[in-house]
Amino acid sequence: MFTITELSNERINSIVTEALAFANGKSAKIEGEVFCSNLFFEDSTRTKTSFDIAERKLGLQVVPFDASNSSVNKGESLYDTVKTIESLGVNLVVIRDKKDRYFDELNDIKIPIINGGDGTGNHPSQCMLDLMTIYQEFGKFEGLKIGIVGDVKHSRVANSNAEALRRLGAKVYFSGPEQWFDEGALINGTYLSVDEMIKDVDVLMLLRIQHERHDAKMSFSASEYHRKYGLTKEREKAMKKEAIIMHPAPINRGVEIDDDLVECERSRVFKQMQNGVFARMAILKEALEKEGYTFK
Amino acid sequence: MFTITELSNERINSIVTEALAFANGKSAKIEGEVFCSNLFFEDSTRTKTSFDIAERKLGLQVVPFDASNSSVNKGESLYDTVKTIESLGVNLVVIRDKKDRYFDELNDIKIPIINGGDGTGNHPSQCMLDLMTIYQEFGKFEGLKIGIVGDVKHSRVANSNAEALRRLGAKVYFSGPEQWFDEGALINGTYLSVDEMIKDVDVLMLLRIQHERHDAKMSFSASEYHRKYGLTKEREKAMKKEAIIMHPAPINRGVEIDDDLVECERSRVFKQMQNGVFARMAILKEALEKEGYTFK
Amino acid sequence: MFTITELSNERINSIVTEALAFANGKSAKIEGEVFCSNLFFEDSTRTKTSFDIAERKLGLQVVPFDASNSSVNKGESLYDTVKTIESLGVNLVVIRDKKDRYFDELNDIKIPIINGGDGTGNHPSQCMLDLMTIYQEFGKFEGLKIGIVGDVKHSRVANSNAEALRRLGAKVYFSGPEQWFDEGALINGTYLSVDEMIKDVDVLMLLRIQHERHDAKMSFSASEYHRKYGLTKEREKAMKKEAIIMHPAPINRGVEIDDDLVECERSRVFKQMQNGVFARMAILKEALEKEGYTFK
Structure with a gap:
């Protein structure tokens, strides 16, 4: 495969x-x-x-x-x-x-x-485990709303997931720094702001910030990323009751997600592993x- | 554990x-x-x-x-x-x-x-194997005299062993360069010169010289250490008939112990492993x- | 062993x-x-x-x-x-x-x-697998003609093989840059030019060019080595019908042997592994x- x-x-x-x-x-x-x-x-x-x-x-x-x-x-x-x-x-x-x-x-x-x-x-194996985790939760893919936040363009995981989920009947949204998105990144989904996306999705997939890849072009600090695009405690409260959080790990705690939320009730991070x-x-x-x- | x-x-x-x-x-x-x-x-x-x-x-x-x-x-x-x-x-x-x-x-x-x-x-696992080796030899801990030579303060092995042996009823003595001993190092035993200690102990535990830790403060060479504190052929002859030699390895041959004594009859170095x-x-x-x- | x-x-x-x-x-x-x-x-x-x-x-x-x-x-x-x-x-x-x-x-x-x-x-284990591969092919060692091309002097494989094959009754020939051969290298066989050797041998053993060892003294490039001593497509055609090609690997494709010949019918390279x-x-x-x- x-x-x-x-x-x-x-x-x-x-x-x-x-x-x-x-x-x-x-x-x-x-x-x-x-x-x-x-x-x-x-x-x-x-x-x-x-x-x-x-x-x-x-x-x-x-x-x-x-x-x-x-x-x-x-x-x-x-x-x-x-x-x-x-x-x-x-x-x-x-x-x-x-x-x-x-x-x-x-x-x-x-x-x-x-x-x-x-x-x-x-x-593909990361993709299959993500799909499995979603199916385990909801018993279906059809009609689910999936939000993916981060550098979709450079992420193996995001690309494979978005393609598969779209094909399986889910609706995919992307978010993150706008400069990271171009047409190539938006084939399988639509761009939304984090705050628009977060209150609507069933699954929130956070991508790892690849410091090693972005050092040059990243015009914001880790804490700035967290404030603008990360899952803060406030944003988590805006999520739907049954919505889950996913992350392929390793996590940058306090960047993609607030430290305290990594093992919160709706987090499936270690379940994914x-x-x-x-x-x-x-x-x-x-x-x-x-x-x-x-x-x- | x-x-x-x-x-x-x-x-x-x-x-x-x-x-x-x-x-x-x-x-x-x-x-x-x-x-x-x-x-x-x-x-x-x-x-x-x-x-x-x-x-x-x-x-x-x-x-x-x-x-x-x-x-x-x-x-x-x-x-x-x-x-x-x-x-x-x-x-x-x-x-x-x-x-x-x-x-x-x-x-x-x-x-x-x-x-x-x-x-x-x-x-602790090194400590347990040391205790086991001593018990295997003498069938008890109570009343045994144990001599530990080397940098007790910086040694995981020495600290754990001294504490456990004291609690189990053995008497613990320390030796080595005096500048390596302060109150903190002497909680579980008494300082003696190597030559005083050696003729009296049932178990002689030699510690590895951590060249990497002492380079700066070591005011003596390897051969000087051997002559002053190491187990030389002369010192070995002064040991009690049934006394054994232990070392956690790896050994600096000719420093803590004379090359020829590493596998001598009273050495338990490879037995410990x-x-x-x-x-x-x-x-x-x-x-x-x-x-x-x-x-x- | x-x-x-x-x-x-x-x-x-x-x-x-x-x-x-x-x-x-x-x-x-x-x-x-x-x-x-x-x-x-x-x-x-x-x-x-x-x-x-x-x-x-x-x-x-x-x-x-x-x-x-x-x-x-x-x-x-x-x-x-x-x-x-x-x-x-x-x-x-x-x-x-x-x-x-x-x-x-x-x-x-x-x-x-x-x-x-x-x-x-x-x-010796490489030698045994080479001997086995030859025996598997011909059912004997006696009387076989073996050609070894490369830096025989610095090759563990070549030395062991040449000695064993000679003792088992085979006739061993060497080839390669003449400056790599001295008396020490020729104990177990005779020097021939590649083109003389190739049309006569049952087994052609190519040795790996050790770039790391020869950088200084190698007075020829990889392509020059190939042209002068390597197994080119032309040379392969001159080989006897049943003759086989061996190489201990890893191969420098296009140096010791033409890229297309690595898996040709008479190659036993992967069979050896x-x-x-x-x-x-x-x-x-x-x-x-x-x-x-x-x-x-």
């Missing part, structure tokens, strides 16, 4: 359903001895650990791979590295790489590849079943 | 007894699928590997965690990182951190936390049983 | 036979709980991962070891580090180190040590059986 775009609504629904089954206690163990490896060429402890646990829960053997010491750093191509891992007998890989659509050069790899995030493009393992189990299981592996 | 201070004598005795049972061949495997992770934000291959093996011997699934790539380095708080690991479904964590009493900010974490060492404060796995098994098992997990 | 020199022809044949059995689907699982660890003080993801998978396939528990954080970097001797790992209860170690014949200082270690490569000296796991299984099993461990 590389992108959300390639997934039909049916397939999304099927993965969400399986993920919810895992969340509700279903277990599945692969039959036989199956090896997988997580090739993370960009740091992401959270996503890597989530995949690692999902793989172990499915009974896979996880072969460690240290990207920082790999031959890729000595100039070997990604293709040759993955082909090597495949030759060594690994049966499935999860890959995260800084390069957009890195998977386009991996067509000749025969084992399943799960996209753990590519550049600023796609992050919990769901991430179940969503990834569903994604891995689907990929392995397609290859003929069976589970008991 | 965070500190030795919090452990009653009864609990210490119970853990030592269980650790000795493991050393004598007892095995225990946890029932069900239980995940743990070792979050070492300060390097310590020895302690980390010891916990890792203890965990595997108990049948736990060890989820790798690479602190150097974690979000903690991107400014995430320790609390948020540990809360994330908990949310991902990890059932127990071992933590080592440079910060004294890092665990004070982790009160809201629900899964058991084992202290793998904090700052210069506590290192071996015991470390059993002591940690006992600590982990106690923590897990308290949570309702069972072993077979 | 430290060097190929210490292996009798009988032992080589026995390991190759076992490795081929594994390649043909034989499985072997160790009885009881056995721990191993891969101590790689020099980076080599490929070799480390290959050992890791071989170990798991044999049912060993692989204890992670991060050399970059180990006490060796704080001045601890290799002996003390390995003795520590042994004391912690690890039953077998694979070691790779930059130092030639590092194993000479490890005589007092009681657990089996498998050499994963030392300095520029020995790399696949065989590496089976060769290492055979090596590990032999070492463990010698210690009294049994497999089912």
Whole structure:
């Protein structure tokens, strides 16, 4: 699985359903001895650990791979590295790489590849866990109002989510510093001010401020961002009774969201992490079943 | 388990007894699928590997965690990182951190936390393995004479050991460069010169010289330290017949102890490492049983 | 196992036979709980991962070891580090180190040590997988003509292979830049020009150009090397019908070998990686059986 775009609504629904089954206690163990490896060429402890646990829960053997010491750093191509891992007998890989659509050069790899995030493009497993968290709450996507606040244009998560949610019948709104929005960022939703958006949405998705990306063009401080676009205590009070708050983490406390709200009643931030393992189990299981592996 | 201070004598005795049972061949495997992770934000291959093996011997699934790539380095708080690991479904964590009493900010974490060492404060699993090694040798603590040589003030190990041994009825003596001792360092024992101490003690615990900490104030060279305070071949001959030598390792050979004595008959240096796995098994098992997990 | 020199022809044949059995689907699982660890003080993801998978396939528990954080970097001797790992209860170690014949200082270690490569000296597991790949193809060593192209003098692989193949009855030829060859490099074979060699050999072994080692003395560019000594499309056409191409990887595509030939019909490059796991299984099993461990 590389992108959300390639997934039909049916397939999304099927993965969400399986993920919810895992969340509700279903277990599945692969039959036989199956090896997988997580090739993370960009740091992401959270996503890597989530995949690692999902793989172990499915009974896979996880072969460690240290990207920082790999031959890729000595100039070997990604293709040759993955082909090597495949030759060594690994049966499935999860890959995260800084390069957009890195998977386009991996067509000749025969084992399943799960996209753990590519550049600023796609992050389908994060998207699936977000969808699952929303469905778990509301039992549907159709007709929901979703607000996404932050740098939509540079966010893997926001792009995938907005596209999938729109296709599944939800209405998507965006907010954040206006200079971050152009036509490209508004394909799947409409721009609103934070205060207009907040009182109307069922789901408020806050994106992480990528200090590392914006240092140059960010014309405002962290506290200014919080005051203008962040979820303050006042704004939280304006939200609808059943509305929930989501954030892909790691959170900049006091920037995207008030410190005290991170674990408030309507926050699903840590629930998302919990769901991430179940969503990834569903994604891995689907990929392995397609290859003929069976589970008991 | 965070500190030795919090452990009653009864609990210490119970853990030592269980650790000795493991050393004598007892095995225990946890029932069900239980995940743990070792979050070492300060390097310590020895302690980390010891916990890792203890965990595997108990049948736990060890989820790798690479602190150097974690979000903690991107400014995430320790609390948020540990809360994330908990949310991902990890059932127990071992933590080592440079910060004294890092665990004070982790009160809201629900899964058991084992202290793998904090700052210069506590290192309870090292203490338990030292106590176990002494008990294994003498069958008691009461009335034993223990000599500790080195920078007691800055040593996690020395502080915990001295406190526990005193409480368990042993008599503790300290030695080393006098400028390293002040009132704070002498709460649990009495200062003696190395040569006075050495002929009288049942257990001689040598501490590692922390070159990194003393470079500035160390007014003597490594060979000078060895001559004045180290265990030379001459001093070893002055020891009582049944007395043993201990060292937490890694050893500076020829500094704290003569190269040829590291594996001499009365040295328990590598025995301590071996015991470390059993002591940690006992600590982990106690923590897990308290949570309702069972072993077979 | 430290060097190929210490292996009798009988032992080589026995390991190759076992490795081929594994390649043909034989499985072997160790009885009881056995721990191993891969101590790689020099980076080599490929070799480390290959050992890791071989170990798991044999049912060993692989204890992670991060050399970059180990006490060796704080001045601890290799002996003390390995003795520590042994004391912690690890039953077998694979070691790779930059130092030639590092194993000479490890005589007092009681657990089996498998050499994963030392300095520029020995790399016996790579040698065994190469021998296995050749035997798999031709069913014999006697009478085969083997051509090795590259910096034989500085190559662990080339030295071990040339010695073993000569002893097993093959005829070895070397080629590459003449300044890389002196008497020391020609003990086990004869120098030929690439074009003379290529039309005559059954096996063409290409060595990796070690840019890092030759930068100073390399008086030719990568493309010049390719043209003068590399396997170009023209040269490949001059090879005998049944002849095969081997390379220890990672490959510098377009230098040692034309990009399009890496996966050509007569290339065994990825087959070698696949065989590496089976060769290492055979090596590990032999070492463990010698210690009294049994497999089912």
